[in-house]
Amino acid sequence: xxxxxxxxxxxxxxxxxxxxxxxGFIYRRNIITVFMSIELMLNAVNLxxxxxxxxxxxxxxxxxxxxxxxxxAAEAAVGLAIILxxxxxxxxxxxxxxxxxxx
Amino acid sequence: xxxxxxxxxxxxxxxxxxxxGRRLPKSLVNLFAIGSVALSFAWVVxxxxxxxxxxxxxxxHCFTWIQSGAxxxxxxxxxxxxxxxxxxxxxxxxxxxxxxxxxxxxxEGGYYRFFAYLxxxxxxxxxxxxxxxxxxxxxxxxxxGLCSYLLIGFYFLENFATTAGNKAFIVNRIGDFGFSLAMxxxxxxxxxxDFTKVFDAAKNMPTEAGYGTLTIISLLLLVGAAxxxxxxxxYVWLPDAMAGPTPVSALIHAATMVTAGVYMTARxxxxxxxxxxxxxxxxxxxLATAVLAATIGLAQTDIxxxxxxSTVSQLGYMFxxxxxxxxxxxxxxxxxxxxxxxxxxLGAGAVIHGLHGEQDLRQMGGLFxxxxxxxxxxxxxxxxxxxxxxxxxxxxxDAILVAAYARAPWMYWVGVVTAGMTAFYVxxxxxxxxxxxxRGHAHPHESPLVMTGPLMLLAVLSIFGGFINIPxxxxxxxxxxxxxxxxxxxxxxxxxxxxxxxxxxYVAKRGLADSFAKAMNGFYTLVFNKYYVDEIxxxxxxxxxxxxxxxxxxxxxxxxxxxxxxNGVGSRSRGIGGILxxxxxxxxxxxxxxxxxxxxxxxxxxxxxxxxR
Numbered sequence: 264x265x266x267x268x269x270x271x272x273x274x275x276x277x278x279x280x281x282x283x284x285x286x287g288f289i290y291r292r293n294i295i296t297v298f299m300s301i302e303l304m305l306n307a308v309n310l311x312x313x314x315x316x317x318x319x320x321x322x323x324x325x326x327x328x329x330x331x332x333x334x335x336a337a338e339a340a341v342g343l344a345i346i347l348x349x350x351x352x353x354x355x356x357x358x359x360x361x362x363x364x365x366x
Numbered sequence: 367x368x369x370x371x372x373x374x375x376x377x378x379x380x381x382x383x384x385x386x387g388r389r390l391p392k393s394l395v396n397l398f399a400i401g402s403v404a405l406s407f408a409w410v411v412x413x414x415x416x417x418x419x420x421x422x423x424x425x426x427h428c429f430t431w432i433q434s435g436a437x438x439x440x441x442x443x444x445x446x447x448x449x450x451x452x453x454x455x456x457x458x459x460x461x462x463x464x465x466x467x468x469x470x471x472x473x474e475g476g477y478y479r480f481f482a483y484l485x486x487x488x489x490x491x492x493x494x495x496x497x498x499x500x501x502x503x504x505x506x507x508x509x510x511g512l513c514s515y516l517l518i519g520f521y522f523l524e525n526f527a528t529t530a531g532n533k534a535f536i537v538n539r540i541g542d543f544g545f546s547l548a549m550x551x552x553x554x555x556x557x558x559x560d561f562t563k564v565f566d567a568a569k570n571m572p573t574e575a576g577y578g579t580l581t582i583i584s585l586l587l588l589v590g591a592a593x594x595x596x597x598x599x600x601y602v603w604l605p606d607a608m609a610g611p612t613p614v615s616a617l618i619h620a621a622t623m624v625t626a627g628v629y630m631t632a633r634x635x636x637x638x639x640x641x642x643x644x645x646x647x648x649x650x651x652x653l654a655t656a657v658l659a660a661t662i663g664l665a666q667t668d669i670x671x672x673x674x675x676s677t678v679s680q681l682g683y684m685f686x687x688x689x690x691x692x693x694x695x696x697x698x699x700x701x702x703x704x705x706x707x708x709x710x711x712l713g714a715g716a717v718i719h720g721l722h723g724e725q726d727l728r729q730m731g732g733l734f735x736x737x738x739x740x741x742x743x744x745x746x747x748x749x750x751x752x753x754x755x756x757x758x759x760x761x762x763x764d765a766i767l768v769a770a771y772a773r774a775p776w777m778y779w780v781g782v783v784t785a786g787m788t789a790f791y792v793x794x795x796x797x798x799x800x801x802x803x804x805r806g807h808a809h810p811h812e813s814p815l816v817m818t819g820p821l822m823l824l825a826v827l828s829i830f831g832g833f834i835n836i837p838x839x840x841x842x843x844x845x846x847x848x849x850x851x852x853x854x855x856x857x858x859x860x861x862x863x864x865x866x867x868x869x870x871x872y873v874a875k876r877g878l879a880d881s882f883a884k885a886m887n888g889f890y891t892l893v894f895n896k897y898y899v900d901e902i903x904x905x906x907x908x909x910x911x912x913x914x915x916x917x918x919x920x921x922x923x924x925x926x927x928x929x930x931x932x933n934g935v936g937s938r939s940r941g942i943g944g945i946l947x948x949x950x951x952x953x954x955x956x957x958x959x960x961x962x963x964x965x966x967x968x969x970x971x972x973x974x975x976x977x978x979r
Contacts, residue, residue: 289958297954358955359955364950
């Protein structure tokens with residue numbers, strides 16, 4: 264990472280990625296897209312971790328981002344399994360149709 | 367000296383029998399129950415021998431129980447001469463009764479349960495007499511009350527037994543209420559509950575002419591003592607307590623627990639002697655109880671009821687002794703009474719055992735040839751309680767009566783008449799049971815040695831126990847009592863007259879008693895029905911109390927106020943929840959929106975807080 268690139272750029276990029284993730288999570292109706300949005304948010308956070316870790320010369324941020332990756336991988340496995348089951352049972356991936364867990 | 371070992375042995379016996387007794391053979395249950403009390407007795411003897419003449423009190427600190435601000439409550443055990451007497455009586459008589467119970471309870475169900483309770487009782491009783499402060503005494507006091515309740519209701523399948531147990535427990539609550547108040551007052555006045563501190567401080571206070579603090583404390587203590595020792599107006603539980611097994615009546619409701627009130631009053635003599643008004647109350651209540659119970663005893667037909675009222679009456683005597691300032695005489699009578707009354711009850715138990723549960727004197731008669739040992743030992747006890755010259759009762763009862771004469775001659779004369787009545791009704795029971803022809807239908811038989819052995823030992827103690835000079839032994843603690851040979855012989859003479867009268871009525875001229883009862887029909891009915899005290903209490907106290915409990919406390923406070931509050935909170939919560947649950951739309955994107963909104967709010971909040979820092 265060249266020293267000429269200021270730290271704020273990384274953070275702004277991370278914020279943009281996170282915002283896109285949030286927007287996708289709220290506005291998209293396809294469960295798979297929603298799922299991808301979640302991954303996007305996680306990776307935006309990872310970017311922030313790495314940035315600070317590099318700037319402060321501390322390894323903690325690296326460790327955290329690895330944690331996040333592990334959790335994201337596990338979550339992807341479970342999440343995709345759930346999505347498959349939902350599709351099997353309902354023949355739909357529209358998130359608004361999956362609303363039986365209400366009062 | 368390891369004083370704590372004395373009460374701990376019976377506690378171990380209780381734990382072993384209570385936890386494992388159901389699966390243990392009877393021989394092991396016996397071993398634990400009797401062995402623990404025997405060890406305790408042995409340790410008492412060893413300790414007393416080691417301590418010697420006990421010129422001063424020996425105190426042993428076990429551990430600090432409660433420490434809170436100015437309040438420090440220790441578990442301290444102490445032995446002085448008064449405690450020594452009590453320890454010997456409790457463990458000695460207790461041991462004999464434990465042994466006797468092996469024979470008496472042999473065919474009863476719940477064998478291990480019986481001995482577990484009995485051992486627990488011994489533990490609490492020993493804590494009571496060894497305690498060095500009022501609170502620890504109260505622990506023992508409540509504990510023996512609990513065991514009394516458990517053992518009265520021992521035959522819990524019988525309705526009357528559970529009712530009698532409840533009655534004993536509830537009536538005792540009234541007394542304990544007074545005792546608790548007394549303890550509060552003592553702590554407020556002296557800032558401590560430790561006997562040494564309290565009594566030393568009380569000794570330095572002036573004698574009160576009116577109703578001062580010490581008088582109030584004494585009167586409240588008297589309420590407690592009246593509850594436990596069955597004095598007017600709280601004596602009603604003791605006759606009913608005979609629903610328990612007979613050894614229980616002997617141990618708890620004759621020899622030891624009911625004398626706890628006498629012990630406590632004697633222990634608090636430093637307070638009582640500075641409150642002459644309270645002393646008068648003690649004497650008058652004692653005297654009234656003695657007379658009332660003796661007259662009721664004249665007409666009872668249940669052998670245990672006769673002895674129960676006799677116990678109430680004798681406890682009244684002890685209170686007279688305490689009330690006129692002859693504390694040592696009261697304690698002396700406590701000891702001799704423990705001997706002969708335990709013997710009376712155990713003898714009655716042997717009779718009941720030999721008749722397969724028959725308690726009605728009218729169904730007995732002519733038992734002398736069937737159970738000689740029981741008859742002769744019971745005769746010894748009857749002579750002792752009648753104050754026949756040179757038996758134990760002669761010395762102790764006369765010590766009380768002589769002291770009463772010094773206080774007020776009329777008290778002496780009332781006491782003497784009561785002594786005559788006592789002799790009469792005890793011998794009436796003896797003659798009805800053992801002379802004449804057998805009127806019942808069972809097959810009477812003598813009891814085994816395990817029962818007659820304790821009877822014989824107690825008979826020896828009843829006859830010769832009076833030569834143990836308790837008043838002399840207690841002299842360093844209490845003021846000396848007067849002696850008057852003439853008065854002693856008068857009361858003994860009246861006692862003998864009572865015996866002769868009983869002989870005339872129930873042996874020489876049978877039928878005289880019935881015609882006499884018919885002639886005095888009104889009085890006889892009154893006495894036979896125990897002055898209707900139970901009925902009066904029922905109408906005046908129990909029924910209104912039940913009505914108030916039902917209408918005000920149950921329907922009003924419990925159902926109305928408490929349930930209303932709880933149900934109100936419940937239904938309000940449900941209403942609010944009904945509104946809030948609409949948030950639970952099931953739409954995942956809505957939830958996500960809420961999360962985002964929440965994070966934004968949190969961020970703004972953090973921003974503000976950070977800005978201020």
